[in-house]
Amino acid sequence: MAELGLNEHHQNEVINYMRFARSKRGLRLKTVDSCFQDLKESRLVEETFTADEVSEVLSGLQAVVYSELESELIHTARTNVLLLRQLFSQAEKWYLKLQTDISELENRELLEQVAEFEKAEFTSSNKKPIIDAMKPKLAPLNEGGTTELLNKEIARLQEENEKLKSRLKTIEIQATHALDEKSKLERALQDLKLDKGDQQDLIKAQDLNDLEDTVTALKSEFQKTLNDQTENQKSLEENLATAKHDLLRVQEQLSMAEKELDKKFQQTAAYRNMKEILTRKNDQIKDLRRRLTKYEPED
Known part of the structure; x- marks a missing residue:
């Protein structure tokens, strides 16, 4: 068919x-x-x-x-x-x-x-x-279909629940074995600590000697670094003093050059002409002020 x-x-x-x-x-x-x-x-x-x-x-x-x-x-x-x-x-x-x-x-x-x-x-x-x-x-659309689907869902959940229970039992057994192993390891570690007590004291003394050697080496290195910094500071101070002297000399030379340049500029014809023009303008302003005082006396 x-x-x-x-x-x-x-x-x-x-x-x-x-x-x-x-x-x-x-x-x-x-x-x-x-x-x-x-x-x-x-x-x-x-x-x-x-x-x-x-x-x-x-x-x-x-x-x-x-x-x-x-x-x-x-x-x-x-x-x-x-x-x-x-x-x-x-x-x-x-x-x-x-x-x-x-x-x-x-x-x-x-x-x-x-x-x-x-x-x-x-x-x-x-x-x-x-x-x-x-x-x-x-x-x-009626209660029969709803009940059927719910029954299927319940059956599925029950099956899943059984699987989870089985898995939980397996995990519990594994956890019990893990706790037993942990206890055995802790006892073995405690015994090992007791046997190695003297060895630990020896190791501590050796570590202390190594630490002292390390501190001595660090002190020597620090003193060397301090001496180097002192020498560098002296050299920098000397260079700074030399630079200050050079700066003062250059400033003095610049001042002298400015004075010489001003003197030369005053001797030029343009400077003299400008000075004469300013003098005439000042005289004209004074004359105008004098005239204004005749027409506008102060209160």
């Missing part, structure tokens, strides 16, 4: 839906047949018809068949929406998010697979009941 890649429970649900769809399709086909039969019995009673009469008869038949097919397609789409609603409600109850791929609805290979499954299922399905009117709802 052809399979859809589903488990037994889901495949049975698909078969039930296919039975429902086949029954509804059969009813619609019977309705279409009755449309043609009514046309034959009510209109096709004469031997000859004109072209207009034939056209009128076909138009009426077309309208009836169109209405029936449209009603069937609308009804099928709405029933599919209700089916999806049941599935999505069931998924949301357990915080799941289902996804659909609309493009797969036109997959010819999958459609042929469904057709083979339907053919294999219903060629000998005349012996099977169409639909049980008392069939229960989807399992997860």
Whole structure:
């Protein structure tokens, strides 16, 4: 028998839906047949018809068949929406998010697979009941589905609990062995300390001698460093005194050069001209002040 890649429970649900769809399709086909039969019995009673009469008869038949097919397609789409609603409600109850791929609805290979499954299922399905009117709802929507899932979860947790208990026992045994080993090692270490008491005293004396030698070496190194710093300080003081003398000599030379330059500048014609101009300007200012006092006496 052809399979859809589903488990037994889901495949049975698909078969039930296919039975429902086949029954509804059969009813619609019977309705279409009755449309043609009514046309034959009510209109096709004469031997000859004109072209207009034939056209009128076909138009009426077309309208009836169109209405029936449209009603069937609308009804099928709405029933599919209700089916999806049941599935999505069931998924949301357990915080799941289902996804659909609309493009797969036109997959010819999958459609042929469904057709083979339907053919294999219903060629000998005349012996099977169409639909049980008392069939229960989807399992997860009632208490039965919830109880089943909870029982599975409880069984899983119990199994995990047994594993944890077994692991805990193993860890306890390992911890006991580790404590025993620790006690043995502590006793062995205590015995070893008692045996090596004299050796430790000898090692301490040797360490003290080494420490004294190290301190002596550090003192010698410090004294050498101090002497070097004293010599460097003397050399720096001598260099500083020499630099001060050179600075004073340079400052004296600069002062003499400035005086010589000032003297030369005063002897130039530009300096004399500038001095004469300043003298005349001062005389003019004094004359203007004297005149102003005649017109604006002080209060």
